[in-house]
Amino acid sequence: MSPEETRARFAAARVARLATADAAGHPHLVPIAFAVDGDTIYSAVDAKPKRTRALRRLANVRANPAVSLLVDHWDEADWSRLWWARADGHGRVLDPDDPEARRAVDLLRERYPRQQAQGEVLAIAIERWSGWSPTP
């Protein structure tokens, strides 16, 4: 898959998985709602109950900005239709009052009218879009 095709498939998906790692290199994974704007991926924290407010994904990005995100399509009946799209880049944690964060929350609300974004916003500058499908 070309980087353009990978980005288009990624951007159209509804859920992605975000991998961060702490300073010692321990990876951490969560599913996220997201919005793609050019080569930036935005994600916010929903107001639904979380175990802790100090989210590990944000602490990790502050300590180690390298992140990887994945969208995949699983087809139990036909493995030839499997594909995945990956985005690798570097994250920044935006203050909720940052104009870029407010714009990101607007983008997210367009895609997910039910989401009640709150707090900090994660902005990820994508340096590499890479994908796989059995029929290139």
Next chain:
Amino acid sequence: MSPEETRARFAAARVARLATADAAGHPHLVPIAFAVDGDTIYSAVDAKPKRTRALRRLANVRANPAVSLLVDHWDEADWSRLWWARADGHGRVLDPDDPEARRAVDLLRERYPRQQAQGEVLAIAIERWSGWSPTP
């Protein structure tokens, strides 16, 4: 979700996402077929075309054994039905001739009759099962 409930939901899923990180802490993500045996998760490489034989997930585990795996359930219509299950642990790369690897390939073949496992097997000893659902 209790660790037992988390493990049961994880084990029943058909696809998981595997996060590894290299020695410098750069995370890497791929979707995987897998089998759970107690507190060990096994995954093999399918014979379908790969960009390279020297898979990055295996190189990463050799350099940094900390891994995280995620299964999630997305429900566009009803966000109250979302859940995810995460498994954190340490990976080992098994030689294809290792009896544990051969047993793992048998387990994988039972779950995925179409998969043609080949080469090394990834065995991950899970130290923590953690999950989230809106209705605990």
